[in-house]
Amino acid sequence: MAVLAEARQWFEQWIGAVATAIDGVASRFMRRRSVALDENADGSFTAHLAASKDGSHPAPLSFRLERNALPPMLPVDWKAALDGSCIEVRLRPDHVVSRLLDFPGQAADFLDGMIRAQIDRLTPWSVADAVFGWASPQPVVNDRIEVAFSATSAAKVDPLIRLAKTLGCASVIVSAPAIGSDGTPLRVTLLDRKLRGLAGSNISRFLHVGLAATAAAAAACLLLNIYLGGELQSEQDDLQHRIAQRRAALRLDANSGSSGLGLLAKRKQTTPSSVMVLEALSRILPDTTYVTELRIEGAKVQVVGMTQDAPALIRLMEQSTQFTRATFFAPTTRAANESTERFHVEANINAYFGSGS
Structure with missing residues (x-):
């Protein structure tokens, strides 16, 4: 039973890896609908959808997340628009901590570890309770770099992720404002999470069916090979037996010297x-x-x-x-x-x- 459990786990991992690879290739050729979800000053959110190919798009939708629940009434056109879309949540600076960090130029390749080690000092939250990100480092004088850093609480982001999952979104991006080293405003990505593939669970389902069909075909081929192999082996054994009998008869005639073949064999050897x-x-x-x-x-x-x-x-x-x-x-x-x-x-x-x- 342990072997079967390990085999099942291995196949599930293989199917997941293949599904991820297929979805990664397909994402290069398919464009998702992009939905911008802006946080308002009163804590509500307003959704904006880019125009479709025919120029039509639903009107902006405003709602408030109350007790982490969905808005009571979601229009049909917005349900269809959000299904499989890429939603970008743009937070206001009220609940975001922004910093301009200074590092040596040689630290550009190690920013992730260096910033994580300072989360407790830079923000009111621990690493486990914070969602953070930073913009591309900008060079400054004396071979140093400046990094625009932003962070917010994970408790602020978790309801938005659940909302995106419930609405059937394919991915969710959470961004926050920051100030660049030259004073220009920036948008820093705090979270970029994929929620489902292009085809949802269809790819995994198709792979399961394909794997089962392949296993059935392999079993049928094995049974056919066993049957035909047995028949061929029997014919081969019979043929080898007849060849051995014929060789024994020819050797007997050659040793007796009573036939022309025996005389030729004797002459050849002498x-x-x-x-x-x-x-x-x-x-x-x-x-x-x-x-x-x-x-x-x-x-x-x-x-x-x-x-x-x-x-x-x-x-x-x-x-x-x-x-x-x-x-x-x-x-x-x-x-x-x-x-x-x-x-x-x-x-x-x-x-x-x-x-x-």
Whole structure:
């Protein structure tokens, strides 16, 4: 059971990873509706929707979050507009802490850790209770950088995230105002969270169905392979048995010598083959030996050529199983202007050069 649980967990993780990858690729080619949710001075929110392709869009919608509940009446056009949209909540500076932080220029790559370590000092909240962000660092004098920092309470943002989830939004961005190093107003992103993919749970559902179909197809292929493999193995065993019987019959005929095939086999094994003799010599003779004449007369072979060590040839041929009684049939000579010896060697040939099976 533990193995099945681990396998199920692995497949769920794989499906989640694939769904995320598919949604990431699809998000590059599909544009979501963008909804701006501005916080008002009285604590209410006003939603604005960008114009659609046909130029139509619902009128701005104002509502107040009371006890973290949704507005009692949400128009139909706004329900359709918010479903699958990207909602950006723009907070007022009343509940936002903004700072202009100064760091050495070398700290640009380590801002995340350095700012997190100072959240308790920069804000009234701890790291776990704060939602914060910062703008791109701006260089100043003496090789230093200034960073526009903003933060707010997580309790302020959590109802907005629940609201976006309930409305069916695909993602939510929470931003707050800040002041840049040159005094220009900025918008700092405090939170950018993805709530669902482009197709919601459809991708995961399709992957589950596809995985189940693949498993069923694999099981069917396995059963078919077992059945057909058994049939093919039976035919192969029968064929090998018939081949073995035929070989045994041919070997019996060859050993008895009573048939033409047996006589041919016997002659093959008792008559020297010129090709086999040449092949045996090519294996025995060293690379520094050159053969100029080769004569095969009956069961004898005579070899004439040039080499650097003629006596060694006698030893090599005697050590071979293809030749016996190797000897010189003429004197070995060396010319005054040559570094090699001219040899004349003859030896008896063993007619048997291989297995008769």
